[in-house]
Amino acid sequence: MEAKLAEQGALLLRVTLGSLLIIHFLNKLLIFTPAGTAHMFEGLGLPGNLAYVIMSLEITTGIALILGIWPRVAALVALPILVGAIVFFHGRNGFAYNAPKGGGWEYPAVWAIALLVQAMIGDGALALVIGETHVGLEITCGGGVVALRALEGALESEGGRKVLHADLVAREARITLGQLPAELRENVRRARIFGPRDLAQQLADEMELRLEPMGLKVELVTRYTANEFGLQLPSDAPASPALSLAAGKMAGRKPPFELLPPRVTPWRQMAARYSSGKFRMAGAAAGAVILIACGAFLFQQWQLIHLRSQWNAMASKVQELEGVTQQIHQFRPWFDESLRGLTILRQLTTAFPEDGVVTAKTVEIRDLNIVTCTGTTRDNPSLLKTLDRLRASVGVSEVRLVQIRGSKPPLQFTFDFHWSEGGKSEN
Secondary structure (H helix, E strand, O other), X not given: OHHHHHHHHXXXXXXXXXXXXXXXXXXXXXXXXXXXXXXXXXHOOOOOOHHHHHHHHHHHHHHHHHHOOOHHHHHHHHHHHHHHHHHXXXXXXXXXXXXXXXXXXXXXXXXXXXXXXXXXXXXEEEEEEEOOOOEEEEEEEOOEEEEEEEEOOOEEEEOOEEEEOHHHHXXXXXXXXXXXXXXXXXXXXXXXXXXXXXXXXXXXXXXHHHHHHHOOEEEEEOEOOOOOOOOOOOOOOEOOHHHHHHHHHHOOOXXXXXXXXXXXXXXXXXXXXHOOHHHHHHHHHHHHHHHHHHHHHHHHHHHHHHHHHHHHHHHHHHHHHHHHHHHHHHHHHHHOOOOHHHHHHHHHHXXXXXOOOEEEEEEEEEOOOEEEXXXXXXXXXXXXXXXXXXXXXXXXXXXXXXXXXXXXXXXXXXXXXXXXXOOOOOO
């Protein structure tokens, strides 16, 4: 039960870490965009091209962790990403994850520790131990034992010498691996062989032909590595079950198995009670909800990208229309008859000649009805022609020359007229 829970916990940790890495990759790809992420890196004093390297590592290590492809290596490769995030960005914002300016280093630190734990869990291994009467088979993964068998008939005695049936061992090993759940079988990457040198070498050669096509690396173990049990063992000490048991006892390691059934704790009783079909169904429903939420998030991001592309396509036309609208607002009062004062000024302006012979100095409009204009003229005939053109204008009546002064050009004049048409006032 403990080994099974340990395997499930390791699987949950690995899939969670891989999913988080992929989500952060999608966040940089779809929301910030690669160019925006590179600009953010440059603002932190880092090379902009480093953003593309980080995004590549996030997606590759995330997929590797979810699929169980070299999870230790993937976790170690992803670990510097979190350390860099703490050093260059989150560390200066304090500890709390909800601190302003992007949050503190609490969350990336927990994430980095989880990646370190994943790297320490390690891959699974298949061990074959050649004993006195049989071959022992053990499969470990995630810190627990998931399979343990004694292969009877694999080792026989003929004429005082031991005969190893390596083909039987290889067949039973393949069968045992095939009976494991997929998430456990994919994590078994090594096959380690222990025993007398001649028999172990014979078994290693046979297992190498049978297991390496399945992705397992076969290792022949004849000596202990330095500090194998945290103890200084003789360098020439051969690997054997007896010596391993004695060294483990001296190192204070707890044996993986107990001869007596352990006392069932209330926690185990509750876990056994609720680990039924209903519990699995609830877990599947929660997974479905998470999957739907992720799908909705991705669909929303796709819609945002689609709308951005549509806006970029019409941005130039919208800018052109805004320019035309500004021109309309600027010149509309000169052509809108509802603005009576401006209409009067337009009619008065069109009556004056363009060559500047007659010019206006002041224009006074009283009650939007009576208009008085003063100015100068080079000669009297030009002024009279201007008044005639004004009389011919629509809405103008009672044009009257009030006075003209001076004997030499320029002559100063004053005239007034009544405005009777033009619509409503601008007020």
